[in-house]
Amino acid sequence: xxxxxxxxxxMLAARADQADPTLHGPELRRLxxxxxxxxxxxxxxxxxxxxxxxxxxxxxxxLTGSGHHHAPTRAPAxxxxxxxxxxxxxxxxxxxxxxxxTAPATRSRPHPTRSSGRPSARSSASSVYVPPPAPxxxxxxxxxxxxxxxxxx
Amino acid sequence: MARNLFVEGKRDAVATDGESAAASFDRFVGDHxxxxxxxxxxxxxxxxxxxxxVQDVLVRLxxxxxxxxxxxxxxxxxxxxxxxxxxxxxxxxxxxxVPDAVLAEAADAVHxxxxxxxxxxxxxxxxxxxxxxxxxxxRFYEGLDDAEIADLLSCRPATVRGHVSRGxxxxxxxxxxxxxxxxx
Numbered sequence: 001x002x003x004x005x006x007x008x009x010x011m012l013a014a015r016a017d018q019a020d021p022t023l024h025g026p027e028l029r030r031l032x033x034x035x036x037x038x039x040x041x042x043x044x045x046x047x048x049x050x051x052x053x054x055x056x057x058x059x060x061x062x063l064t065g066s067g068h069h070h071a072p073t074r075a076p077a078x079x080x081x082x083x084x085x086x087x088x089x090x091x092x093x094x095x096x097x098x099x100x101x102t103a104p105a106t107r108s109r110p111h112p113t114r115s116s117g118r119p120s121a122r123s124s125a126s127s128v129y130v131p132p133p134a135p136x137x138x139x140x141x142x143x144x145x146x147x148x149x150x151x152x153x
Numbered sequence: 154m155a156r157n158l159f160v161e162g163k164r165d166a167v168a169t170d171g172e173s174a175a176a177s178f179d180r181f182v183g184d185h186x187x188x189x190x191x192x193x194x195x196x197x198x199x200x201x202x203x204x205x206x207v208q209d210v211l212v213r214l215x216x217x218x219x220x221x222x223x224x225x226x227x228x229x230x231x232x233x234x235x236x237x238x239x240x241x242x243x244x245x246x247x248x249x250x251v252p253d254a255v256l257a258e259a260a261d262a263v264h265x266x267x268x269x270x271x272x273x274x275x276x277x278x279x280x281x282x283x284x285x286x287x288x289x290x291x292r293f294y295e296g297l298d299d300a301e302i303a304d305l306l307s308c309r310p311a312t313v314r315g316h317v318s319r320g321x322x323x324x325x326x327x328x329x330x331x332x333x334x335x336x337x
């Protein structure tokens with residue numbers, strides 16, 4: 001055995017003696033059980049979870065978007081609805097003369113399935129006809145619809 | 154030389170009849186925590202990191218503790234492997250603003266002062282590559298032979314001999330460069 005090996009042995013033994021472990025079995029078991037309850041995700045599991053969340057979000061967005069899309073909201077351009085004129089009128093439509101007050105202002109094209117001019121039963125049951133911006137003193141024109149009225153009024 | 158752990162650990166860590174896994178685990182930790190943390194301390198370079206390493210290993214092993222027939226050799230192997238991989242992960246988690254080369258030059262210039270026996274040799278051992286350091290610690294602290302170290306490090310005995318030889322040569326050259334050059 002060389003000098004460096006002997007010196008190494010002495011030094012390692014002396015250094016090891018300085019270690020004073022504080023580990024205890026019950027604490028380690030509690031830690032392991034807590035970790036098992038919480039669950040440590042691997043990278044792949046975390047990626048899969050993120051993908052599932054993203055897919056759910058996209059699906060929800062698509063469902064919400066299609067619901068708006070098929071919403072009975074508009075009559076064909078240039079036609080007047082026969083809905084009762086006593087419907088509450090609070091403000092003119094945002095982009096179309098037949099759009100309900102809740103319709104998004106960005107939708108300006110009528111849906112192809114609604115081009116027959118007759119709103120569906122669901123449409124007539126749930127939608128409220130809003131007349132074109134008539135010159136009523138009580139109705140304040142919406143700022144965004146002042147220049148976009150398809151009726152030209 | 155402390156040639157102890159593999160031999161003495163084969164009997165006592167196995168759960169006896171009627172003993173629960175929790176009791177067996179507690180008994181194992183009580184009996185072997187000191188030796189495990191000592192080796193991990195020598196591998197990692199600090200007692201805190203060594204204890205963290207052993208804790209990580211034991212916490213991860215506890216859920217399947219009842220399936221281990223002879224826990225000690227397996228735990229020791231896990232500690233060694235965790236050191237080899239854990240050092241890599243540790244290195245990727247910590248951002249160093251100063252390059253290693255600059256730190257090494259500064260350490261050489263200042264001649265690192267550290268508490269404990271033979272700080273110069275300790276510092277040099279900590280600078281060895283991790284495979285060489287593991288082989289040197291297992292050889293000169295645990296007193297394991299090439300085959301046992303090779304089993305722990307998952308390599309061949311010839312590779313272990315190479316690690317030990319290169320590690321000793323590095324230490325020799327760093328501690329006494331003049332005589333080493335003369336010896337060559």
